[in-house]
Amino acid sequence: MPHVIDHRGGVWSIAVPIPDNPLGHTLVHLLATDRGPVLIDTGWDDPDSWDSLTAGLEACGTAVTDLHGVLVTHHHPDHHGLSARVREASGAWIAMHAADAAVVRRTREAEPGSWLSYLIDKLTAAGAPEDHLAPLYAARAEGRTSALPENRPALPDREIVPGELLDLAGRRLRAIWTPGHTPGHVCLHLEEAHPAAHPGNGRLFSGDHLLPGISPHVGLYEDPDETLHADPSPSSRLRSSRGDPIGDYLDSLERIGRLGAAEVLPAHQHAFTGAAERVTELLAHHEERLSGLRALLRTERTPWQLAEAMEWNRPWERIPYGSRTIALSEAEAHLRRLVKRGLAEPVPGSDPVAYVAV
Numbered sequence: 001m002p003h004v005i006d007h008r009g010g011v012w013s014i015a016v017p018i019p020d021n022p023l024g025h026t027l028v029h030l031l032a033t034d035r036g037p038v039l040i041d042t043g044w045d046d047p048d049s050w051d052s053l054t055a056g057l058e059a060c061g062t063a064v065t066d067l068h069g070v071l072v073t074h075h076h077p078d079h080h081g082l083s084a085r086v087r088e089a090s091g092a093w094i095a096m097h098a099a100d101a102a103v104v105r106r107t108r109e110a111e112p113g114s115w116l117s118y119l120i121d122k123l124t125a126a127g128a129p130e131d132h133l134a135p136l137y138a139a140r141a142e143g144r145t146s147a148l149p150e151n152r153p154a155l156p157d158r159e160i161v162p163g164e165l166l167d168l169a170g171r172r173l174r175a176i177w178t179p180g181h182t183p184g185h186v187c188l189h190l191e192e193a194h195p196a197a198h199p200g201n202g203r204l205f206s207g208d209h210l211l212p213g214i215s216p217h218v219g220l221y222e223d224p225d226e227t228l229h230a231d232p233s234p235s236s237r238l239r240s241s242r243g244d245p246i247g248d249y250l251d252s253l254e255r256i257g258r259l260g261a262a263e264v265l266p267a268h269q270h271a272f273t274g275a276a277e278r279v280t281e282l283l284a285h286h287e288e289r290l291s292g293l294r295a296l297l298r299t300e301r302t303p304w305q306l307a308e309a310m311e312w313n314r315p316w317e318r319i320p321y322g323s324r325t326i327a328l329s330e331a332e333a334h335l336r337r338l339v340k341r342g343l344a345e346p347v348p349g350s351d352p353v354a355y356v357a358v
Helices: 047-059 083-090 098-109 114-125 130-141 245-259 275-296 303-309 321-340
Strands: 004-006 011-017 025-031 038-040 069-071 093-096 173-177 186-190 203-207 263-266 344-346 355-357
Touching (some): 011 047, 025 047, 025 263, 069 083, 083 093, 114 130, 114 321, 130 321, 263 275, 321 344, 321 355
Parallel strands (some): 069 093, 203 263
Antiparallel strands (some): 004 011, 011 025, 025 038, 173 186, 186 203, 344 355
16 A cells, blocks of 8 residues: 555645665655646656555545646655656646756756766866776776666756745645755745644645755755866865855755744655754754864865765765765865855865865
8 A cells, every 4th residue: 555644734745665765765745736736746767656656646536647737846866756757647747946957957968978077077076086986987988878868857847936826726835945955956835724723834845955854965066067167276166156055055944944834744754843943953963064074174185085084874984885976075065165164275286185174
């Protein structure tokens, strides 16, 4: 049986599995409207995930062919993966913030191998060791530059405009731009009384921005074209004006904390109350993280060396190969925040560039 929860007031959640992922599933939300049901996110593009989504919709008393629209909180494949298949089955529109729509467009238009070359350059600049780079060099030399997936991510046909009420008949759902986890992440605020009369200001579909027990990954916004516009100096990547994901995330958290939502309906784990308290915890967590990194930078380190020295959920030597690249991106995002605050700076003449606290 599908894992479905009726949150009342025309809102349900459907657990759609993510294959081979410790998160287990994405909570796809279904919202009834006067023009037909609307999905908030769709889940991973996988046959079992599709079966779980369609069975969940049936358990909610509807069918995928009845869907009127899809609201995508952000472009990641566990949220946007099945959007194309939903649109094909139902004719539903797909809406997304413009910044994440641009990421989808770049992904669709990228030449095979461009992301691999970008990754090699990025890791080299960060000081990654040869044993981490070797498999990527070998893949490029042997022409194993994987082509784009057959089912490319769907281009949205509507834009989610921050601050505006969405065009959903009979519902008051307002978009709130919450960059950090991705440049175009949005939370969706249901400005209606809570069906159980919980105190507070409506309900919040928080995507990955606000989760009850974990902090979302916040790394540098990836853009293979950024080198075309950046300063050629080795420290340009962390001095870049093209984004400050940690700063964006902290600012976004504060905006969400001020909403006073009665209940949060996230895309992972479970629904919860106490949004403002959870925001305070996450703000403190990231400030502690930044303080810890600044302490590590009493000794000059490359971004890779900084990632190796940071505390993760397991020792560095037990972190899988691919996850080390993700960890590096998170370390660089925190390092960029320190640089922008004037609390760290590049060491002149270092190559790859190292950083030190100031």
